[in-house]
Amino acid sequence: MIKITGKTHLSFGILVGTAVVIYTPLGLTSIIGVALGSLLPDIDSEKSIINLKGYNIAGRIWCLINKWTKKIEPIHNIFKHRGITHSFVPLGVCIILFLLYGYQIFLSIAIGMLSHHILDLFSPVKLRYFYPLEYKIGFFKFNSIFEKIFQILFYILTIVIFIKRFV
Numbered sequence: 001m002i003k004i005t006g007k008t009h010l011s012f013g014i015l016v017g018t019a020v021v022i023y024t025p026l027g028l029t030s031i032i033g034v035a036l037g038s039l040l041p042d043i044d045s046e047k048s049i050i051n052l053k054g055y056n057i058a059g060r061i062w063c064l065i066n067k068w069t070k071k072i073e074p075i076h077n078i079f080k081h082r083g084i085t086h087s088f089v090p091l092g093v094c095i096i097l098f099l100l101y102g103y104q105i106f107l108s109i110a111i112g113m114l115s116h117h118i119l120d121l122f123s124p125v126k127l128r129y130f131y132p133l134e135y136k137i138g139f140f141k142f143n144s145i146f147e148k149i150f151q152i153l154f155y156i157l158t159i160v161i162f163i164k165r166f167v
């Protein structure tokens with residue numbers, strides 16, 4: 001097992017998003033924000049779901065922002081994998097945007113990103129969470145069967161809390 005897959009991040013994001021909708025005042029659309037946030041940090045990886053498996057969303061956005069860049073940048077030129085997108089920095093930015101403008105979407109994306117970071121603590125590569133500090137954090141490693149079990153467990157839990165609330 002090299003890394004936690006996007007499928008697992010999404011299954012956990014859907015679980016967390018469902019819990020957020022049920023147990024907090026945040027509206028139903030926050031589930032979309034949380035699910036999006038749960039995939040966003042892997043925008044630093046070329047083959048991630050959020051990059052549409054190689055479409056290079058990050059590189060294309062960078063090309064739009066940076067007018068001097070005539071060509072679409074490869075992702076590794078913009079983000080080092082497991083760098084700034086896997087730290088508290090984007091999370092903090094979303095929370096600040098939420099506090100400034102009050103849009104729930106920023107808060108739900110922040111929650112989703114936090115869910116991604118928590119899961120990635122169980123992958124072999126430790127996170128440089130307090131970017132730009134060099135200090136890294138991480139726990140033990142998932143293996144692929146263990147990860148599959150968690151994926152299924154996350155979906156079962158989603159259904160359980162949904163049923164508990166609405167049935």
Ligand SMILES: [Zn+2]
Nearest residue numbers: 041042086120
């Ligand atoms: Zn990740």
